[in-house]
Amino acid sequence: MNILIQVFFGRQSVITLCATSRLLLNYREPYRSEILDYLFKPNFGASLHILKVEVGGDGQTTDGTEPSHMHFKQEGADYRRGYEWWLMKEAKKRNPNIKLIGLPWSFPGWLGPGRTDPYENITMTALYVVSWILGAKKHHKLDIDYIGIWNEKDPQQNYIKTLRKMLNHKKLHRVKIVANDHNWAPISVFWEVDSQLTHTFDVIGVHYTANQSNAKALESKKKLWSTEDCNNFKEETGRGFWARNLNQNYVIGQITATIAWNLVSSYYPQLVFERDGLMTAKEPWSGHYSVEAPIWITAHTTQFAEPGWRYLKTVGLLKNGGSYVALTDGLGNLTIIIETMLLLYLTIVFPFSFQITDGTISLQLGLDELYTLTTITTGHKGWHPTPPESQPFPIKFKDDFNVGDQCFSAAPHFADQAGVFEYHTNDNDMEEHTFTFRQMLTQRPISWGEDADQTISIIGDHNWKDIKITCDVYMETAMTGGIFIAARVKNPGKLFQRAQGVFFWILANGTYEVTSDLGNAGIMVERWHTLTLVISDTSAYGILNSTHIWTTSMKPFPKNGWAAIGTRGYEAGQFDNFYVDA
Template identity: 40%
Template sequence: MNGGRIFVACVGVCALLATAHAAAVYPIDDSDGFGRKFDGIGGISGGGATSKLLVNYPQPYRDQVLDFLFKPNFGASLQILKVEIGGDACSTDGSEASHMHNSWEENYQRGYEWWLMLEAKKRNPNIKLYGLPWAYPGWVGGPTRDNPWTDPERPVNYVLNWIRGAKTVYNLTIDYVGIWNERMYSIPYIKLLRRVLDKTGFSNVKIVGADKKWEIADDILQDEELGAAVENIGCHYPGTFSDTSAMKTGKQLWASEDYSTFNDNVGGGCWGRILNMNYVNGNMTATISWNAIASYYNPLPWFRTGLMTAVEPWSGNYAVESPIWITAHTTQFTEIGWTYLRHGAGVGNFTGGGSYVALISPNGKNLTIIIETLSHDHSICVRPPLEPYNVSTQRVTFQLKGSFISITSLRVWYSRLFNGAINDTGTMFERQQTLQVVNGMVQLDVAVDEVYTLTTVKGGKKGSYPRPPASQPFPNTYSDDFEGYTEHMEPYNLAQQTGSYEIIDVGPPHNKVVRQMVLSQPVHWCKAEGNTNRSISVIGNYNWTDVTVQIDARVGAVNGSSGYFVAARVDRGGGSSDKAEGIFLYIFPKTSTYLVSADFEHKHGITKGELPSSSSDWSNVVLTVRGENASGTYNNQKLFNVSIPATPNMGFVAIGTDSWGIVDYDNLMIKAEAVAHQRQKDNTLYFKPQK
């Protein structure tokens, strides 16, 4: 028992009449067949750059976070990992590197999704891997660089190479691949992709269409070849309902992106409700959370909308949030390939509100029932709107029939998301007293905002580690010479928002540097990004006010950008980077000029002038912002000392390019002299990558 919860074995129908809360009997019965096959519960890394800060977490904390996500019978025990096929363009919280920046080259050392897939597979060899493009490099989009479908062979070869690279370089088998996240799909492309995958030895890779809503169902019903090419229909944020056309196809239906809700206990309630109701209402057999791990700077878009939070690699602090344990109620007691029971015989709604789903193992030896009684106000997802409904305390009675009649007891796991106050941590995933089954019937009292698992499975564990280190702000003194990285890695802590920044060894004296790699406009995903032709990467503490940033930089001799910048008080990133304000010092070596601007797009100039002459292609640039004043130097010579706007009065440090093209950076140094809204210790970090 826990907190007064009472579990009652029921003997005969008379016991049902002994309480004013008596309710209908809910059969659990496989006598007349089964429902749909269960395809798993998963999480998304991407869409984009949502795992950015996890990569360089210090050990042992990085492994602990990964265990909470992927280790079976420990935490969320995720059964599907969906990753972004990087396209060099912003896809929400940043941009992810492409394996083919240009049509003439391939590189499978870029980005961190390979690493994450390997870590997931290391913990759970049975986890399913799913790749999906959010953006594409510009060359895939053809002459207009905005439509990947003008020549289907280009995106087919691009995606095929990614799948092949996963296999040949990392021995990773990709199980599913999507089309283009939440954008128009191309029927000729889908058909060609299926034919090419089959011909090149990847017939095992299944196509999910189309990671938007249910629109593709109507096309599938009218096109036999398309229907044969698409394995599953994936819908984003379905609100727990599918549609008639999708059901008519006979395809497995997925909520291929869902949740995206702040991961407090209301977020946990959202997740718990849709995990059940996606099947109860919509016959969806997989639900995948955006995102799996909230590991990106605050306040980039959709902060803390992951199953857990890990945003401080400099301290090692992380937080295991309620959605981890709500996930465990399903994933620790089922596996992909289990089968739902039929609606009305193991799947349905309670008369007092809430829902239940029952699943059976392939060998018929194990049964799992997941119950949720989550109230409207404590289970609201960020989208779509949730219609009002009521849930009340009730007595639930299950009658086990068919092959389940021989079950004599069920193990019980229990969560209550709210014990009172809205900020209460609740009770998460606790083992309860085993529930006895008498004469095929089992009964329990359930209150509002609870989740139960009743199961014959002997597993189940609430994994734990010692408390991680205390939270600390980003160090106010920071430096990185980029020498400790493997070539082609993305530099840690620099969070690219547009473009792609990669470690390149250029030889003495600078050796390893950071290079912006994108040469032309990608096929963008974020709408705002289509309005800009420059790149930006942010770092640090959004609360920084007075700060000095110093860096060495040079424009590429071939395919070089028109210039580059350093910036402070940058007030936004993600898909709205084009609207970022702050203090930007632009350097234009080709014209020997500079510009100080109050915005990323340099539409609001503060001052400008000529650069001192330089005999080196490398230059040292320093920007200092204090109060309502900014100053800058170029190769130790003063450029300006000017008044600046009062707002924004805090934000990130950033580097970037004035146009697409190569710029190299080295020897980044930051000194924050004042921080808004918090007291910060005088801590210094000379950054060395985590091995």
């Protein structure tokens, strides 16, 4: 899930990820490093102190899926999957002191077949989560500092205690537990009824607190964090909202950490919650990105108060709107952050000089502005050259997936929305298709949200209309459903249950299907077939292995949308030589 501003007794900045940084890895240099600098490099941009990432669980988590390190119970763990390892290492490279938090949004289906929760066997689930922490250290030299329970789900008391026991058994006493990444109840009262539980977790985490805390939570003496908040940059009032929250979560609720969802808007436009990141980087093909106001709003706190700084009692609300906080490192340094956010506009004023007369500071504040007064002199508004201009996704695109073994398992620009698609290497009896792209899941995950009943990965431009898509596809022996290519796809992601588009399926029973047409085409499993889908204006037709087999009217269907590949049901299927001409 992407970033937070956070304070332990003092102030820290954190970000949360959940399938929202998918396109970031595909940026070429130097643009990729520039983006990372604005996020993580100390005294340069947002200068984040904590990075919170998803413990991939194969399920849909808002704007896509993130792969589990263990798709199946019987397989060995694979810690190459997913981009979170890479992102954590890049953050650590820039700031070795950055803290790392992991939180599951979903879990692989084998942890509870047919269930909607992962607590059928709490010991097995705890072992699964601990294995992710151990794998981070063994394979990537990453120390995970905090681990959560389950995103926006009520916590299970026995699971929390089992997880703590398992962490200790693996000599991971230093890893602290955050519970519950949901609401104030019931975790804030658990400590009253379960004396053992109170010693197992360290932080009460709540989402979207509206600056309010809870009396029972305050009595618990646990750290109180807003473990998911939002900067709402796409809204006119969003920048002011983020500046207010960073101060007022503590001023009103004594909440010492605020986590912003999400880190960077690095997912396809038109997916849900577009531009909710601290900055925008959604065009790896062009190199274009935007450094936006939330980066500098964050810097007003993170560049002038390190983790471990403490709030002074000098905090409060301003009479005519706004708030102020004061923090110190206990060594003589002082930082005061003042926000006067009321309406739509934002002027960011970085540290500035002022006059002191007779020991009194007199400061006139403007409306909808953000100020930092500090003794710290290292703050800096970082700068990189202007990135390339924005460009649409290329109208001609091809991927033959002939890359062999990769550290990151997914092909560039494909964004999985249900299921998990990975590079795959076949045996030598498939010489023409040695390296392919394979949908891996054969069991529906235990999901945080709402997963589709078939798998899909999208690519390209949401505005594509007239298009030709060609792809070689392979149905494996166990298939009972089928495999497809599609165009003009609408509503993927968490809305895929209501997806629209033109889907060209071939099915394991030997037939094909498309929208309002179906027929027998003599299709066989364990054979490679070439599918071609062509859409022009209000009509579409399909070609199977050079034979034109169907034509249909386009009038009932969307006028534009992404290209896509996938399988009918959670079944393994392979793709090769994907080509788009739009």
